[in-house]
Amino acid sequence: PSPGGFQPSPSPQPSHSPATARTPQSYPLQVPSPGPLNTPGNPNSVMSPAASQSEDQLYMDKLKQLSKYIEPLRRMINKIDKNEDRKKDLSKMKSLLNILTDPNTRCPLKTLQKCEIALEKLKNDMAVPTPPPPTVPSTKKQYLCQPLVDAVLANIRSPVFNHSLYRTFAPAMTAIHGPPITGPVIPTRKRKFEDDDRQTIPNILQGEVARLNSKFLVNLDPTFCSNNGTVHLICKLDDKNLPSVPPLQLSIPADYPDQSPQWDNESHEYEANPFLQNVHKNMTSKLLQLPDKHSVTALLNTWALSVRQACLSAA
Incomplete structure (x- = not known):
């Protein structure tokens, strides 16, 4: 072939020689296109902005x-x-x-x-401090009283737990509900017995004396010492509508109430004046009208009725 066959054609073709690379015409041809040249396999590729x-x-x-x-x-x-x-x-x-x-x-x-x-x-x-794990918000519903419940569960085995609860909640509960309701206080003067180990008072007698009317004051007779179960009582009448009379002395047998109480009328106190003699007379008469088995309450009521009847007779 002739040398003329190697002449460039009139249309511009990119040249790889250093001379043509520096010409203004070849400069735009060296700018890498963002598309085909930005491939991972091309070492000369430029990283995309993203x-x-x-x-x-x-x-x-x-x-x-x-x-x-x-x-x-x-x-x-x-x-x-x-x-x-x-x-x-x-x-x-x-x-x-x-x-x-x-x-x-x-x-x-x-x-x-x-x-x-x-x-x-x-x-x-x-010694790098390890950061605490991120706080994960609890999905469990938090109740209003949950802190109180947690505190109770944490201290429930404490030996002073009950005392702490009472000290904490008692004032508030008292303010809401008021003071505790208690039964009526029985006057101690009508159920109080002298402490005497030599006389044992049966429970049935104690209950009956506790239920007596408040005008009857009953105490153990300290002058007697009985080992056979007999209880000796001194009964006083405290009625503002009746005059003062000598106390009544009673002997309660050990098998009471199977046996009736006995009135010790050997005392000469009811012979002091005509009024007391009239009381004694009425008392003796009315006791004969009681049944063979009668209680201490019936005997004391008969005594009070005798005093009232004597007052009516004196009027």
């Missing part, structure tokens, strides 16, 4: 994650600054600190990941 932004975000996240090592790393550097044997380690630590703290110092993401591995190895020496 990929670059994503890598920057990963870099900043990793840098923020490693910021917890800054202060421990500084303390470590200050600690070994004067140690001649660890000059090499000191230089590496300062480089790591510079990467973490200087915003103008930028390294590839892979390098930053290698820094993380190195810092993890130094973690025990630097």
Whole structure:
């Protein structure tokens, strides 16, 4: 072929020679197109803006994650600054600190990941505080009184638990419901017996005396000492509508109420004046009208009725 066959055609063709690469006409041909040349297989490809932004975000996240090592790393550097044997380690630590703290110092993401591995190895020496786990909001419904329930469950085995509960809630419960309701207080004067170990008072007699009318005052007779179970009582009549009369002395047998109480009328106190003699007469008459088995209450009521009848006779 002739040399003329190698002449370029009139249409412009891209030339790969250095001379033609510097000509103004060939400059636009060297600008890489964003499409076909930005492939992973092309080593000369340029990263797209989206990929670059994503890598920057990963870099900043990793840098923020490693910021917890800054202060421990500084303390470590200050600690070994004067140690001649660890000059090499000191230089590496300062480089790591510079990467973490200087915003103008930028390294590839892979390098930053290698820094993380190195810092993890130094973690025990630097005593990096482990951040607490993130607080996960509880999905369980929180009741209004739940703190109180938790406190009760935590202290329920305490030996002073009941005392603490009473001291805490008693004032409030008293304010809401008022003082506790109690039964009527029985006057002690009508059911009080002298303490005497020599006379044992049956429960049935104690109950009957406790239920007597308040005008009857009943006490043990201290002048008697009975070992056969007989109880000796002194009964006084305290009625504001009746005159004062001598007390009545009764003997209660051990098998009461199977046997009736006995009136000790040997006393001469009811012979002092005509009025008392009339009371004694009425009393003797009415006792004969009582049934063979009668109670202490019936006997005392007969006594009070005799005194009232004597008053009517005297009027």
